[in-house]
Amino acid sequence: MTISASEPATTPPASLPLAAQSSLRVLYQHRLMSTPQLHRLLTPATARPVYLLRQLNRLRALGLVDRVRVQGPALTRMPFLWYLTDVGADLVEEDHELTHRPYRVTEGGAMGSRQAHTLAVNETGLAFVEHARRLGHECGPLDWTPEVANRIRDGQRRFEDDHVISDAVVNYVHIHPNQRRTPLQAFVELDRATMTVTRLAAKLSAYGRMHDYVPQEPDRSRSQVGARPAWRYQYRTFPRILVVLTGAGTRALAGRASDLAHLASSDPRLMRHRDTLAIGVTTLGHLQKYGPFEPIFTPLLRDSGPTDLYLRPPAEPDGQGVQE
Template identity: 60%
Template sequence: MTLHLAEAPAAPGRTRSFHTMGRRVLELLYQHRVLSTHQMHVLLTAPDKRPARPVYLRRQLGELCEAGLVNRVRAQGGGDGPGRIQSQPYLWFLTDFGAESVEEAGELPTRPYRVTPDSVAGARQAHTLAVNDVGVAFVEHARRLGHECGPLDWTPEVANRIRDGQRRFEDDHVISDSVLNYVHIERGQRTMLTFFVEVDRATMTSARLAAKLAAYGRLYEYVPQSPDRARRTPDTTRPAWMYSYPVFPRVLVVLDAAPPREGQVDRRPQRLAARTEDLYTRTAADVRLQRLKERLSVGVTTLQQLQQHGPCAPIFTPLLRGTPAARPAPTDLYLTT
């Protein structure tokens, strides 16, 4: 199967033919905005095949780049000096022309956001890649376990309204880092799960992160005001989230932190453990979350644990349960946490 796409506007009379991988690369970049070569290679590896060297992928990326459909920049963190910078991996994203080509195909929901070199190189680069790392970890372990979670089964930056009004968008909505869908399959029984994913790289205070978790409590209870209160029906008194999700998604907080510099001691496990304890204490003090603790599921883990052990391992510390002095042990994400 091939995908026929027009050349860049500079050469409107020519066409290029790309194989299935080229089409899938464009779809991945449209959905996830920015991906490293390694992330794309993992996502594009067929579940029933051993990972091959990404030479063919690089060739396809080169052709897409020549056609004006994709662009690339070096990842940050290379340190000083051209040699260190050149050692950093490439990050890939669609050009406007590439995004328009995907939209013309009509296979994915249209997303108005456009990626630019400046936005890729901006302060949120590491956060964006970490969100993708969470999705990649779910995809890898789903393949290993025979579950279902594909390369397009998470959507970044999904906004849900949490109150009426015309304030700042950020004040009226909770914006999830991503919404991820996962199908657990065991003995022929399929369990469909949806997650609000929050990735925390310790760049915000624990108070701000706890406030964002509290916003999910507001989302659970938010019922849009009806313009005609005299004619209310059961549908007009339903919480808004019910129009988008069959059940309220579980909230998954994935903690990460920048690695230590060369020669420094790695104190990330201690820092992230303290972060989890702070979150537990703050959510335990939130009146709304405690009122809803039997209906909301919030779990915390680290990116390293998720990548190493997978989502079915007992790596999730449940919030909203017990007391800080008698916190439940980590559990797997399929239990009510």
């Protein structure tokens, strides 16, 4: 990594151009993004990311960001992946504008086995952002957060046993023609067809456990009046759960969706909350092509046809019965 002698690595973000500041904040929240993804997210009005690359290379010269190549068969022709250095992450944290993210990306981590998964989660978030722009809704570069953990039981087991870790949480504001605003929130599970459907179904079952989990407080029992599920301290309503499939052909993904629906509908914990838990499955291709307000989601806990992001019965009038 090269650090310019004329520009100190402690250059405050406020003194940098807006594109550079935005790049720092986006990379802090999303950890790892390719040049094309940053271009679509931050400078979509330009045909080529010339100015953006100039700013990214300036940040690299300052020692605030670094880059690796996306893994692929022709490595030298693959786009760059950008991430913050420790110095860059510390600088962003000094502003106290973003929720603290303790995880730091290293060169080894950027080149590791999670690279393709991270890029696919980015593509999911980008699909929401790009369709929000097209539809006049609100969903910006920082409106999805990757790898959000929520506790699902008391105890001191392994972190993975006590928490469900969502691949992302998306915040989206649907602005209706009459300017009425409906905030929508969703947990995203991105499946690249690399795990068994049984394991994916177990992840969904963990959301059922999260829905039920009431923390044990020393001075009162879980059943005492006033005890609240833990998720209510963070979310106003329980977010929708969106399973986004990719990484295989159309027929294979349809088979995975069908198997997942069978397993979810056979899960007593999930079915007990079928009126309050909204779980839908779609493909990344459909989300990118059609957007979240077309009938691309197949509900997993009820026998009905495809619907949109609201995951409500198709006959229900727009917005009715939805309280966010």
